[in-house]
Amino acid sequence: MKKNENRPGVTMKINEVAKSLEAKIVCGEHRQEEVIEKGFSSDLMSDVLRIDTEHLLLITGMANLQTIRTAEMADISYILFVRNKQISDEMLELAKENDLVLLRCPYSLFRASGLLFEAGLKPVY
Amino acid sequence: MQVKFDVEGGNFSKAGHASSQVKKILKQLNVAPKIIKSIVVALYEAEVNIVAHAYNGTIEVTIDPQKILINLSDNGPGIADISLAMQEGFSTASQEVRQMGFGAGMGLPNIKRNTDEFEIESEVGKGTKLIMTKFF
Incomplete structure (x- = not known):
């Protein structure tokens, strides 16, 4: 964890995220060149409502x-x-309506998060 | 400027409608994005609380150049012990509410955190009133 926090800012484009997880962009394809810096995995919306971070990818099984x-x-x-x-x-x-980007992948929360962490996305905490 | 919304208890497909409208209004008024986020997160938590716990409720929003004042009032079971409800992790939410990703006992503390002034009053068997203020 420490090691990852100290890494220089590694960012990923949405289409790179999609490619690395065999994910499909199901909404907001026009934003696929946009860049994210951090990831946050949770099924608990109350937790999500406490985050104060920009350029964040929310990874969730709560649909x-x-x-x-x-x-x-x-x-x-x-x-x-x-x-x-x-x-x-x-x-x-x-x-x-809110111009959001939605992706869907076959992997589990653990595997998707692990791969993105490994690729260099930073954690929020 | 004043706006009023009715909130239906138990109707999760509409939960967040009022918060979404308030967000649009604040954007149009060019309020700073960070302030907007704090306000709508607090309001959304409170709106979800009405949907999750009460039979029905109202949200009254008053906006002037300095601040936003939000009055939420519901007809519902009320809260027996407010100081307990304000503790992080305490929740009486149903299984259904938890399955939606809420009910972790973080709502009221998060409302307090995101507002400048926050008051809560409740009567068991009648309902709960929340008043929150955020300065621009």
Whole structure:
């Protein structure tokens, strides 16, 4: 953990994230060249609402409307859903309205987080 | 400027609607993004609380050039011990609410953290009132 925190800022483009996790960009493809610096993995929206970080990728297995709402309120633009979670039409619509980027990958929360950490994304805490 | 929203208890598909509207208004008023985030995070936590715990409620928002004042009032079970409810980790949320990613006992402390002034009053069997203020 210490080692990773001290690394110089490694950033990843959304399309690089997608490629490394066999993920599909299901919403906001026009933002795929944008860059993220940090990752945060949680299924607990209360935890997500406490983060004060920009250019953050939220990695979660919690796929419902409140996940999108939480991202909207917390100014999080990028969400990665793991384990190929179903993204409902309602979720998609709300994400589009807020110009969010949604990705979906087949990997588990642990594996997706591990790979992105290994690639150099920084943790929030 | 004043706006009022009705909140329906138990209706999770609409939870966050009022917070979303307030966010749009504050953006239009060119309030600093960090201040907007604090306000809407606090409001969203409170709105989800009404949906999760109460039968119905109202949110009244007053915005003037210096501050935003938000009055939330619900008809619901109320809170028996407010100091306990303010403790991080304490929650009476249902399994359904927890499955939505809430109910970890972090809402009220997070509201306090994100506002400049915060008051809470509750009567068991009647409901809960929250008043929060954030200066621009």
